[in-house]
Amino acid sequence: MEFLNGLVFLTNFVIIPAAAYGAQLALGALGITLVYAILRFSNFAHGDTMALGTGITIKLTAVLVAFGITLGPLPTALLALPIGIAATGVILLVTDWLVYKFYREQKAKPVILVIVSLGVMFVMNGLTRVFFGVRDIQFADGERFLITVRQFRDMTGLDEGLAIRTTQAITLVTAVIVMIALFWFLNKTRTGKSMRAFSDNEDLALLSGIDPDRVVRVTWLLVGALATTAGVLYGLDKSFKAFTYFQLLLPMFAAAIVGGIGNPKGAIVGGFLIAFAEVTVTYPLKKVLTYWLPESMAPEGLVQLLSGDYKFAVSFIILIIVLLFRPTGLFKGQSI
Amino acid sequence: MKHLMMATAATALFAGQAFAAAHTGDVKIGIVLGFTGPLESITPAMGAGAELAIAEVNAAGTLLDGATVTGIRADSTCIDAGAATAAAEGLVTGDGVNAIMGADCSGVTGAILQNVARPNGVVMISPSATSPGLSTAEDDGLFFRTAPSDARQGVVMTEILNDRGITEVALTYTNNDYGKGLADAFQAAFEESGGTVTISAAHEDGKGDYSSEVAALAAAGGEVLVVAGYTDQGGKGIIQNSIDTGAFDTFVLPDGMVGQQLVDDIGDALNGSFGQFPGTDSAGAEMFQALAAEADFDGTGAFAPESYDAAALIMLAMEAAGSNQSTDFMGEVMNVANAPGTEIFPGELGKAIELLKAGEDIDYVGATAVELIGEGESAGNYREIEIQDGEIVTVNFR
Numbered sequence: 220m221e222f223l224n225g226l227v228f229l230t231n232f233v234i235i236p237a238a239a240y241g242a243q244l245a246l247g248a249l250g251i252t253l254v255y256a257i258l259r260f261s262n263f264a265h266g267d268t269m270a271l272g273t274g275i276t277i278k279l280t281a282v283l284v285a286f287g288i289t290l291g292p293l294p295t296a297l298l299a300l301p302i303g304i305a306a307t308g309v310i311l312l313v314t315d316w317l318v319y320k321f322y323r324e325q326k327a328k329p330v331i332l333v334i335v336s337l338g339v340m341f342v343m344n345g346l347t348r349v350f351f352g353v354r355d356i357q358f359a360d361g362e363r364f365l366i367t368v369r370q371f372r373d374m375t376g377l378d379e380g381l382a383i384r385t386t387q388a389i390t391l392v393t394a395v396i397v398m399i400a401l402f403w404f405l406n407k408t409r410t411g412k413s414m415r416a417f418s419d420n421e422d423l424a425l426l427s428g429i430d431p432d433r434v435v436r437v438t439w440l441l442v443g444a445l446a447t448t449a450g451v452l453y454g455l456d457k458s459f460k461a462f463t464y465f466q467l468l469l470p471m472f473a474a475a476i477v478g479g480i481g482n483p484k485g486a487i488v489g490g491f492l493i494a495f496a497e498v499t500v501t502y503p504l505k506k507v508l509t510y511w512l513p514e515s516m517a518p519e520g521l522v523q524l525l526s527g528d529y530k531f532a533v534s535f536i537i538l539i540i541v542l543l544f545r546p547t548g549l550f551k552g553q554s555i
Numbered sequence: 556m557k558h559l560m561m562a563t564a565a566t567a568l569f570a571g572q573a574f575a576a577a578h579t580g581d582v583k584i585g586i587v588l589g590f591t592g593p594l595e596s597i598t599p600a601m602g603a604g605a606e607l608a609i610a611e612v613n614a615a616g617t618l619l620d621g622a623t624v625t626g627i628r629a630d631s632t633c634i635d636a637g638a639a640t641a642a643a644e645g646l647v648t649g650d651g652v653n654a655i656m657g658a659d660c661s662g663v664t665g666a667i668l669q670n671v672a673r674p675n676g677v678v679m680i681s682p683s684a685t686s687p688g689l690s691t692a693e694d695d696g697l698f699f700r701t702a703p704s705d706a707r708q709g710v711v712m713t714e715i716l717n718d719r720g721i722t723e724v725a726l727t728y729t730n731n732d733y734g735k736g737l738a739d740a741f742q743a744a745f746e747e748s749g750g751t752v753t754i755s756a757a758h759e760d761g762k763g764d765y766s767s768e769v770a771a772l773a774a775a776g777g778e779v780l781v782v783a784g785y786t787d788q789g790g791k792g793i794i795q796n797s798i799d800t801g802a803f804d805t806f807v808l809p810d811g812m813v814g815q816q817l818v819d820d821i822g823d824a825l826n827g828s829f830g831q832f833p834g835t836d837s838a839g840a841e842m843f844q845a846l847a848a849e850a851d852f853d854g855t856g857a858f859a860p861e862s863y864d865a866a867a868l869i870m871l872a873m874e875a876a877g878s879n880q881s882t883d884f885m886g887e888v889m890n891v892a893n894a895p896g897t898e899i900f901p902g903e904l905g906k907a908i909e910l911l912k913a914g915e916d917i918d919y920v921g922a923t924a925v926e927l928i929g930e931g932e933s934a935g936n937y938r939e940i941e942i943q944d945g946e947i948v949t950v951n952f953r
Contacts, residue, residue, distance in 0.1 A: 231800050232773055236766030353595040355787045357820060368801030380801045457763035457792065458820075462593065466761045498767040503754075503774040521754065521775055530759070530767060 225510030242394035245490025246449035248474035256481035260332035267343035270464035272447030274351035276303030292362040308443035479548025585646035587657030589633030600856030605866035615905030636666035661686030661732035682861035686736035703935030709740030725777035730757040760788040773802035786814035834938035835924035843922035860922030
């Protein structure tokens with residue numbers, strides 16, 4: 220019983236939230252990694268692409284709700300998501316045609332493209348604020364919990380409770396579906412294979428008749444889909460705020476690089492790794508140990524590895540350690 | 556070297572003439588607030604509050620024999636001291652502002668005070684910087700604030716907890732000068748009164764995910780959770796997450812956390828939580844809200860009334876001194892703010908100017924019952940509030 224209480228406590232505060240956060244980071248990191256693998260630059264505008272896509276989805280959700288269309292217990296935003304993805308895809312294609320295409324034709328160095336993406340980031344940042352405002356927007360409707368703390372306690376008779384939010388469950392399920400679909404696309408379809416060929420060796424790919432423009436277009440559409448999905452899931456689970464999405468850029472990049480930038484598998488592992496590291500390293504074990512250890516050994520202090528103040532540093536430390544010992548990331552990505 | 560000296564001397568001479576010429580000319584007031592950054596959601600109402608006071612004085616048209624007042628906005632960013640200093644420097648040296656209404660966050664306010672206001676001798680009145688550290692900062696008599704120091708709020712919060720019989724609390728604060736200052740002031744006061752703070756943990760604003768912070772707070776435990784943060788930032792995230800995971804169910808909300816938006820967002824779960832924010836039962840607050848509604852902005856927004864008062868004090872002090880030069884009117888700020896004299900409420904700035912012209916004393920009450928103490932900071936009247944049925948209800952004044 221004591222052991223179960225400790226386990227439930229740990230699950231409620233560490234495992235469930237970290238898993239949901241990890242899934243959101245992984246989806247974001249996948250978008251970053253795709254751009255890096257195929258278009259060969261670090262896309263700083265990714266966080267704001269997420270914000271823009273989410274903003275569009277929020278507006279569409281509001282329209283749907285106004286017409287009385289909802290998804291019952293599920294958030295209506297899921298219904299608006301496909302249209303949001305399409306709109307974001309179009310925006311990315313237009314951005315590419317207006318901005319990136321010019322530099323690609325110049326065969327500009329990756330570092331120049333990084334700075335260009337920084338410019339795109341500021342523009343998108345501004346557009347998001349102009350169209351959707353700077354305020355906190357909550358757009359999750361439907362049933363809030365799969366199971367609440369009280370229900371869990373009543374069901375099991377344990378002292379500790381456990382809550383699972385609907386949005387956390389949706390996040391995990393959607394993330395798994397999107398990841399499977401992405402891997403199927405990259406490995407099984409002709410277009411996916413041509414993208415991988417283009418990523419591995421651009422010259423060879425061109426020689427074998429792959430249309431580079433098509434590869435670029437498909438990449439942006441995929442990136443739009445991943446970014447919007449990640450952004451909407453994150454917004455549903457927490458809330459939408461332009462500034463928060465900008466801040467997500469750091470952990471997403473950390474996830475992509477730790478996993479091995481340019482490698483989709485790495486992005487997923489990296490996302491979960493960063494999320495779990497952020498939560499566990501600063502987690503005080505006091506209460507769990509009080510449950511798990513005999514009474515005489517119960518800890519007096521907080522039993523915390525690092526104070527919460529250092530939470531930001533955790534992603535950086537992992538990043539530095541990985542780059543020192545495995546410059547290509549945990550999975551073989553491109554060396555940077 | 557000789558050229559440099561000559562150039563410097565010449566510049567000083569010209570600058571002197573320029574200032575002398577500007578003595579009775581039009582007035583420019585810099586409005587330095589974080590229009591981008593973590594406070595970007597409350598600064599529009601703050602800026603509008605200051606501009607409302609300026610518009611009122613311009614409508615009267617009597618300040619300093621018909622001077623027109625212009626408000627010039629600049630971005631403090633709230634977090635980037637370098638950017639804030641550059642923005643304020645631009646206002647003073649480029650636009651030639653006579654005084655600064657700002658800044659908002661305590662950190663950038665301290666930076667602007669030391670790097671811009673003091674070297675240039677420009678008066679600064681902050682509507683919202685509440686860090687206790689600013690009480691003792693060197694200011695050459697140039698710095699005032701219409702918000703109270705958080706040292707006072709820490710004591711008030713302790714009194715409220717003691718009255719409710721709560722002896723063990725967990726504490727989380729936003730990781731900046733405001734949060735840290737308030738948390739330290741509160742912890743010192745609370746522990747002195749015999750209470751226990753189980754954990755004092757910082758949280759970063761502007762993130763969506765606060766599960767690890769809440770996990771740490773839950774593991775440390777406590778009867779209630781004190782959240783020294785912002786309503787639309789980490790503070791809200793922490794509360795939402797604590798309620799979802801069942802970590803805490805009662806929260807203590809200091810000034811940055813009291814807002815109807817928070818109550819609406821969180822819903823029923825916030826009922827029973829309590830806190831305090833600067834406020835009085837003075838009639839000024841409602842008058843200001845009516846004016847704000849006319850001017851089409853949210854008068855209940857955090858620190859919007861303080862912003863109105865800060866701008867009004869600057870202009871009234873100028874009138875009292877008969878000059879728009881900071882060195883002349885810095886000594887008048889305390890006089891117009893405090894008794895004795897005729898009480899001045901929002902919407903009566905024109906009347907206040909007339910009274911000052913007639914040589915009479917005024918006691919500026921404004922939207923927040925301004926009473927400046929010590930080195931020139933608000934004395935700190937607090938409203939004790941409780942969330943009841945989704946409403947913020949005032950239960951006491953302290």
